[in-house]
Amino acid sequence: MxxxxxxxxxxxxxxxxxxxxxxxxxxxxxxxxxxxxxxxxxxxxxxxxxxxxxxxxxxxxxxxxxxxxPYGTLRGTPGTARADDGTQLYYEVDEVEPEGGSTPRRRRLFGRRTPLPVTVVFSHGYCLTQDSWHFQRAALRGVVRCVHWDQRGHGRSARGVEQDPGAGGEGRPVTIDRLGRDLKAVIDAAAPDGPVVLVGHSMGGMTVMALADQYPELIRDRVVGVALVGTSPGNLGEVNYxxxxxxxxxxxxxxxxxxxxxxxxxxxxxxxxxxxxxxxxxxxxxxxxxxxxxxxxxxxxxxxxxxxxxxxxxxxxxxxFQEHDKTAALARFAGLPTLVLAGEQDLVTPSEHSEVIAERLPDAEFVLVPDAGHLVMLEHPELVTDRLADLLTRAKEKARSAAV
Incomplete structure (x- = not known):
């Protein structure tokens, strides 16, 4: 400043x-x-x-x-997952429409290629909701099966039972590991089988890392692609905003x-x-x-x-966030089609943190977006959507092998 x-x-x-x-x-x-x-x-x-x-x-x-x-008005089929501490986690599913959805939209995203038979699970950031993915949801809606969920205490999900003294909790702070287990509960409820692509922004990316750290077999057996957007593997205590x-x-x-x-x-x-x-x-x-x-x-x-x-x-x-360190967990994504994307002028999770992720995953596509801040998926929605569509295309062979 x-x-x-x-x-x-x-x-x-x-x-x-x-x-x-x-x-x-x-x-x-x-x-x-x-x-x-x-x-x-x-x-x-x-x-x-x-x-x-x-x-x-x-x-x-x-x-x-x-x-x-019109932003944040898209709705899907609602559902509720139950976290292992009893917290009710709200999610919505956008199913594939007959014949794969709108033909012009499908062609713009994938050209002559066929969209992948996967479920894309979107995890949002701190103090946001599933609606933060509005533009990406609008583009993929009806073309690819997608799950959007609200982290505990956010959007339509309940406040964490462990955190809420009014619900008999102990007022315990949330941990990133807890969020990883929440994501596992959502996947179990909304996408219990078949290949999965994980997409996370900011805290949502940290949630994806925590999932990988605690459930390596899920990553190995079912995950066919990962997108980490404007996030960090750790050292957030050094950010000066x-x-x-x-x-x-x-x-x-x-x-x-x-x-x-x-x-x-x-x-x-x-x-x-x-x-x-x-x-x-x-x-x-x-x-x-x-x-x-x-x-x-x-x-x-x-x-x-x-x-x-x-x-x-x-x-x-x-x-x-001060305790978050999932750098070692990034190794779980080795060999997977991966997108690492960041805004060049992000003051919240600076792009240097995404560079660390890209260094740990040298085969990942690393996209640094000029003139973009922390909410890059809202600020430059078409660019983010196009990179996600490309990730789905690159994950096609992985999805086929996982489905066998």
Missing amino acids: SETSAQAAAAVADAAGQAAAGTWRRGAGVAGAAIGVVAAGAAAGVAIERLTVGRGMRRKARLALDASG GLPAAGVNAIRRVLPGVLKAMGRRADLIEKGRRATADLFAGIVKRYSFATRDVDPAIARFAERMIEGTPIDVVADFYPA
């Missing part, structure tokens, strides 16, 4: 702090908005132009975008305790997040996208998903 941007961000934060100084409740709300987004990988930095646009106008714009935006090192280190020291305390006052914090929606929107845009002229409807779509994640769920998941 430049000195000017840092000063501007500080001015915005100072103004927000002064406005909220009246009571602890208001102050906690502003802190909750800022820190909750930091935990989601959107740490700081607000577009200056937001200071010059009236709050009423911004509110009307959000309502208009929410009413007209484009901020000065001293500031990031200070945040890391206090954030776990602050998040835990905020999770206990979730009702107040959620009110604060809503009250600071303008600040929140600027932060989300900065840490989700690199393209300056990203479609406002897409930016608002991302904002809606992130702001829809309860603060107690944000707190449940945050410790997992």
